[in-house]
Amino acid sequence: MEKCITTLLREQGFKVTPQRLAIYQALAATKSHPSAEMIFHELQPVYPTMSLATVYKTIEILKEMNLVQVLNAGEDSFRYDANTESHPHIRCLSCGRVDDLEGVDESVFIDQVAGKTPYRLTGQQFYFYGVCPACQQKT
Amino acid sequence: MEKCITTLLREQGFKVTPQRLAIYQALAATKSHPSAEMIFHELQPVYPTMSLATVYKTIEILKEMNLVQVLNAGEDSFRYDANTESHPHIRCLSCGRVDDLEGVDESVFIDQVAGKTPYRLTGQQFYFYGVCPACQQKT
DNA sequence: TAGAAACAAACAATTGTTTTCCTTTACATC
DNA sequence: GATGTAAAGGAAAACAATTGTTTGTTTCTA
Known part of the structure; x- marks a missing residue:
């Protein structure tokens, strides 16, 4: 490496x-x-x-x-x-940490968008927001 | 209004x-x-x-x-x-305009994520990038 | 190992956004 | 409609993230 x-x-x-x-x-x-x-x-x-x-x-x-x-x-x-692979992320609104979302297949969604938009697609970013397990326990 | x-x-x-x-x-x-x-x-x-x-x-x-x-x-x-409804957006990398993505169903994708992440989900943002029709013509 | 090209670091400049502080305005009450 | 007061507006300064610029140092080729 x-x-x-x-x-x-x-x-x-x-x-x-x-x-x-x-x-x-x-x-x-x-x-x-x-x-x-x-x-x-x-x-x-x-x-x-x-x-x-x-x-x-x-x-x-x-x-x-x-x-x-x-x-x-x-x-x-x-x-x-x-x-550098495109993959969705999730941020904890409580502590601010940002994690990868594992095991999610976004290709179907992307294909759907590619078929509907008049844009020529070159990339995308998916951000989810929520509360991480550690912060859920704190509350 | x-x-x-x-x-x-x-x-x-x-x-x-x-x-x-x-x-x-x-x-x-x-x-x-x-x-x-x-x-x-x-x-x-x-x-x-x-x-x-x-x-x-x-x-x-x-x-x-x-x-x-x-x-x-x-x-x-x-x-x-x-x-204020959550809906995906797309930005033209050439002219910078940002459009709504119309007629796209994101619920299946969101449900998939909700089922896989240990986070408690509260929201999300989807951004696509590409070249808008007008800018495609310019090239 | 010398020397040119590229670099790191310090410092300054920029840019988007927020704060401060003083003046003005909206609006409840008379 | 006049008035008192808390809230809002505006100008400028403050801020924070990022990007240039300068200058002396390091890398790496020859």
């Missing part, structure tokens, strides 16, 4: 730097869909000189290379996902 | 002002899902003293009263819709 991203960066003419590897690996290693801020704080202890701007710029590159997708789950900041 | 929103405002203890009526009606009269900025510019000629802050404050109230819903179609600003 590390070899992969290293190679990919080189192929696209980007330099391979520890910061870029760290940011990508932080994203690839979690399912928590962190924001730029969250990545920054996670890496801060290991890379004390890392700046938020570097996180944003690296994500920009990863986005360009199709190694991350951007989520916009109705919050005031973006979240990022190293799983 | 106008009587309706006037009454609703009063019932909730809000004052009825020309600005509030104008903002709600601008939203109710269009299917273009305008942003705060767009509403502001539309009303500017009629209410020269109207400020962007008033637009935001009024939208906040309308949101609270469930008279508008907020869209977050992956742009850098929010859009608003006086149709």
Whole structure:
């Protein structure tokens, strides 16, 4: 995996730097869909000189290379996902966590839409909102 | 319709002002899902003293009263819709317009998700992306 | 290992949105 | 209809997320 991203960066003419590897690996290693801020704080202890701007710029590159997708789950900041496959997400309105929705087949729904709209479809994002199991217990 | 929103405002203890009526009606009269900025510019000629802050404050109230819903179609600003029913939207990646998706039945998909997730579902947003008919012709 | 190209970090600028604070307005009561 | 008061409007400043710009540093080729 590390070899992969290293190679990919080189192929696209980007330099391979520890910061870029760290940011990508932080994203690839979690399912928590962190924001730029969250990545920054996670890496801060290991890379004390890392700046938020570097996180944003690296994500920009990863986005360009199709190694991350951007989520916009109705919050005031973006979240990022190293799983670039289109898949639905769900956000807990109580604690704010964002999870993948597993085992859901969206293709039928997408096909239906593709057949009905005059647009030429290129992608989609599905966001569900609710209360996660942990927060349900709290109440 | 106008009587309706006037009454609703009063019932909730809000004052009825020309600005509030104008903002709600601008939203109710269009299917273009305008942003705060767009509403502001539309009303500017009629209410020269109207400020962007008033637009935001009024939208906040309308949101609270469930008279508008907020869209977050992956742009850098929010859009608003006086149709508060949950329904899928599609955005043109070329010109930026946001349309409703008509005649699409999302209930089967939602039911599927409700059955699979441990979350207690409260809502959802579906965003599709593509190229609108007008922009397809341009290319 | 030298040197050019690309980079990271600090800092500043932008942009959408919210807050502040003072003036004006809506509206219940007289 | 006049009036008092709480709420609303407006301008500007504040804010927060993100994006440029600059400058010294690092990577990697030759």
